[in-house]
Amino acid sequence: MTETTGSARSATSAREEILRRVRRALADVPRGERSEVDRDYLAVHGARSAGENIDLLAENLAEYRAHVHRSGEAEIAVTVARLLAERGSRSAAVPGGLPEDWLTRVPPEVTLIHDSPDLTAQRLDAVHSVISGCALAIAETGTIVLDGGPGQGRRLLTLVPDHHICVVRVPEQIVGSVPQAFAVGALVPTRPQTWIAGPSATSDIELDRVEGVHGPRILDVVLLGAA
Amino acid sequence: MKDVYLGMPSFPEAARTATKDERLRANLTRATHTIRDKRAKAVTEIEDWAELVEAGKAIKDHTLRHLDEYLLQLEAKVTEAGGQVHWARDAAEANRIVAGLVKAADGGGDQIREVVKVKSMATQEIGLNEALAAEGVAAYETDLAELIVQLGDDLPSHILVPAIHRNRTEIRDIFRANMARYGRPAPEGLTDAPADLAEAARLHLREKFLRAKVAVSGANFMIAETGTLVVLESEGNGRMCLTLPETLISVVGIEKVIPSFRDLEVFLQLLPRSSTAERMNPYTTMWTGTAAGDGPRTFHLVLLDNGRTDTLADTVGRQALRCIRCSACLNVCPVYERAGGHAYGSAYPGPIGAILSPQLRGTASEIDASLPYASSLCGACFEACPVAIDIPEVLVHLRARVADAEPGHRAERAAMQAATYAMTHPAAYRAAEAAAIKARRLLPPDRKLPLGPAKAWTETRDLPELPKQTFRQWWKENHR
Numbered sequence: 270m271t272e273t274t275g276s277a278r279s280a281t282s283a284r285e286e287i288l289r290r291v292r293r294a295l296a297d298v299p300r301g302e303r304s305e306v307d308r309d310y311l312a313v314h315g316a317r318s319a320g321e322n323i324d325l326l327a328e329n330l331a332e333y334r335a336h337v338h339r340s341g342e343a344e345i346a347v348t349v350a351r352l353l354a355e356r357g358s359r360s361a362a363v364p365g366g367l368p369e370d371w372l373t374r375v376p377p378e379v380t381l382i383h384d385s386p387d388l389t390a391q392r393l394d395a396v397h398s399v400i401s402g403c404a405l406a407i408a409e410t411g412t413i414v415l416d417g418g419p420g421q422g423r424r425l426l427t428l429v430p431d432h433h434i435c436v437v438r439v440p441e442q443i444v445g446s447v448p449q450a451f452a453v454g455a456l457v458p459t460r461p462q463t464w465i466a467g468p469s470a471t472s473d474i475e476l477d478r479v480e481g482v483h484g485p486r487i488l489d490v491v492l493l494g495a496a
Numbered sequence: 497m498k499d500v501y502l503g504m505p506s507f508p509e510a511a512r513t514a515t516k517d518e519r520l521r522a523n524l525t526r527a528t529h530t531i532r533d534k535r536a537k538a539v540t541e542i543e544d545w546a547e548l549v550e551a552g553k554a555i556k557d558h559t560l561r562h563l564d565e566y567l568l569q570l571e572a573k574v575t576e577a578g579g580q581v582h583w584a585r586d587a588a589e590a591n592r593i594v595a596g597l598v599k600a601a602d603g604g605g606d607q608i609r610e611v612v613k614v615k616s617m618a619t620q621e622i623g624l625n626e627a628l629a630a631e632g633v634a635a636y637e638t639d640l641a642e643l644i645v646q647l648g649d650d651l652p653s654h655i656l657v658p659a660i661h662r663n664r665t666e667i668r669d670i671f672r673a674n675m676a677r678y679g680r681p682a683p684e685g686l687t688d689a690p691a692d693l694a695e696a697a698r699l700h701l702r703e704k705f706l707r708a709k710v711a712v713s714g715a716n717f718m719i720a721e722t723g724t725l726v727v728l729e730s731e732g733n734g735r736m737c738l739t740l741p742e743t744l745i746s747v748v749g750i751e752k753v754i755p756s757f758r759d760l761e762v763f764l765q766l767l768p769r770s771s772t773a774e775r776m777n778p779y780t781t782m783w784t785g786t787a788a789g790d791g792p793r794t795f796h797l798v799l800l801d802n803g804r805t806d807t808l809a810d811t812v813g814r815q816a817l818r819c820i821r822c823s824a825c826l827n828v829c830p831v832y833e834r835a836g837g838h839a840y841g842s843a844y845p846g847p848i849g850a851i852l853s854p855q856l857r858g859t860a861s862e863i864d865a866s867l868p869y870a871s872s873l874c875g876a877c878f879e880a881c882p883v884a885i886d887i888p889e890v891l892v893h894l895r896a897r898v899a900d901a902e903p904g905h906r907a908e909r910a911a912m913q914a915a916t917y918a919m920t921h922p923a924a925y926r927a928a929e930a931a932a933i934k935a936r937r938l939l940p941p942d943r944k945l946p947l948g949p950a951k952a953w954t955e956t957r958d959l960p961e962l963p964k965q966t967f968r969q970w971w972k973e974n975h976r
């Protein structure tokens with residue numbers, strides 16, 4: 270099609286022209302200028318022990334209306350089963366790589382749906398819950414980061430169901446602050462990431478905060494190892 | 497194709513109409529004050545706010561001064577990660593590119609008649625929805641506030657809370673009357689409780705998310721080093737749009753690039769606290785090109801100029817390109833509070849709109865020539881800005897530009913209209929303005945800000961030379 274050739278040519282020239290405009294606009298910038306950014310901000314706000322970080326994470330998550338639970342390794346299966354029962358869940362999605370021993374007490378009336386390529390968003394729309402791990406959690410901001418690693422899976426798994434049970438291993442998966450989340454090298458920038466701070470919310474109607482518009486309306490966070 | 501804001505009256509005229517709307521004013525006042533108070537708390541909670549502001553400003557300035565290099569790096573990384581990069585000189589070109597991509601998204605079948613959208617100021621700026629409509633493609637806004645605006649056939653009035661001028665009863669009526677026209681109708685007996693309204697929106701939009709083949713978004717940040725795009729949001733509609741459809745098209749201004757992944761540690765602290773007064777917004781999504789088995793299979797990035805390079809060429813005005821669209825400057829602005837967002841005649845209301853629109857579009861039109869006068873130069877916006885944009889400085893600079901362009905003619909008229917507005921607008925406005933000015937008079941003689949914990953703040957916050965009164969005075973002093 271001649272049309273394609275024409276638009277391809279104009280596409281190239283758009284790129285060249287914008288770059289030319291940028292360079293012309295920056296005529297005042299000395300060639301080879303290299304400025305350093307002063308990073309005088311703090312790496313972390315205040316000194317806290319590992320235990321205090323766990324408490325702060327729990328507090329901040331709760332302030333943004335997540336439900337926070339603590340569980341030892343031995344009780345994790347019971348905790349997961351209890352949370353599914355409390356929410357009246359009948360089905361739960363399970364990402365690949367989720368530790369099987371978290372699921373050993375799930376009652377038979379809850380159907381576990383292991384992730385597979387044919388688990389589409391349409392099918393997930395009928396699934397009540399999802400159980401996942403995480404990549405790390407940030408105490409100061411009450412934030413959980415998912416990066417699609419083992420036990421977290423594809424992004425839609427933790428998006429479409431209305432109830433998300435998210436397990437954070439503490440203290441090892443907790444960092445104190447946002448800069449620490451970037452410093453530890455735990456996050457691989459090129460993996461799809463979802464940062465979660467409390468359940469979905471809006472303040473668009475007269476600035477009243479309402480939980481749950483499109484993401485999971487119930488976020489249960491289990492701090493594993495903090496019994 | 498309809499240009500959204502074409503034929504807008506100039507600022508003083510539009511503001512006069514808006515200030516007469518009691519309900520709009522009441523909603524705006526309540527909203528801006530609520531956000532303002534909450535924000536102050538979120539900002540004072542961390543003691544290094546001033547250093548974060550300084551770093552945010554420095555990162556943005558550095559990027560802008562080497563913009564060509566970072567754009568090329570970004571392009572290479574996005575392409576490497578499986579994305580396709582397009583360049584658009586202006587709105588028309590961007591709209592043409594997006595329309596073409598939507599039509600080609602089903603392999604040339606030309607069957608796609610709708611796209612879902614996540615709130616984006618860039619697409620608002622270029623009038624993308626109208627352009628797509630002209631091509632027979634419906635663009636559905638999925639932010640609750642944008643949905644309200646779209647169903648109510650309205651223009652947004654605030655960057656962050658576009659439906660800030662609507663109260664809950666109006667929203668219920670809009671949902672009842674118009675949801676059925678676009679898809680799933682509002683539930684029977686819908687009340688005006690915010691939770692019920694949110695539930696109605698959830699059901700209405702879930703249907704659209706599940707069947708959408710194409711999504712259109714903007715982005716808060718683009719990382720040159722990795723090719724990663726970042727979207728911050730609250731409701732989860734962003735995650736839906738960025739995750740479920742097969743094709744994702746992101747339209748992003750060229751000034752949104754930042755050098756490195758690590759730079760996010762600054763902006764992920766500045767932006768949520770400054771915009772929604774939260775320690776962190778509920779959801780942030782980051783993606784790099786396409787990922788096997790996770791999310792869209794096709795990703796297009798449309799890099800938009802549309803006046804940004806003109807803005808960049810002005811060594812005083814280019815600081816406006818640092819803006820991270822937090823809307824803090826709106827919430828502290830006495831003029832915005834009185835006039836409302838619609839009066840600014842562009843996608844960018846409030847103080848940032850007053851300096852950005854005349855630079856992006858030039859000052860040829862009545863509204864753009866009058867925007868630099870839509871301020872009393874009280875300086876509250878500068879104090880609130882998380883990337884230290886000296887809005888009063890740019891306003892004064894742009895006033896000079898307007899005056900130089902057409903001495904004694906259109907510029908004078910714009911200023912006279914502004915002055916008329918100032919003299920006729922409600923006393924309540926003067927009170928707000930006076931309060932802001934009074935606050936500044938309390939400043940010590942060295943004109944540094946007296947903010948306790950934020951000592952380095954004053955490094956960036958040297959106040960510009962400001963008139964002691966309003967722009968009426970300023971005009972008198974500068975024009976015989």
Ligand code: SF4
Pocket residue numbers: 818819820821822823824825826848877880881882883884885
């Ligand atoms: S100018 Fe500053 S305060 Fe206003 S929206 Fe932009 S970043 Fe926020």
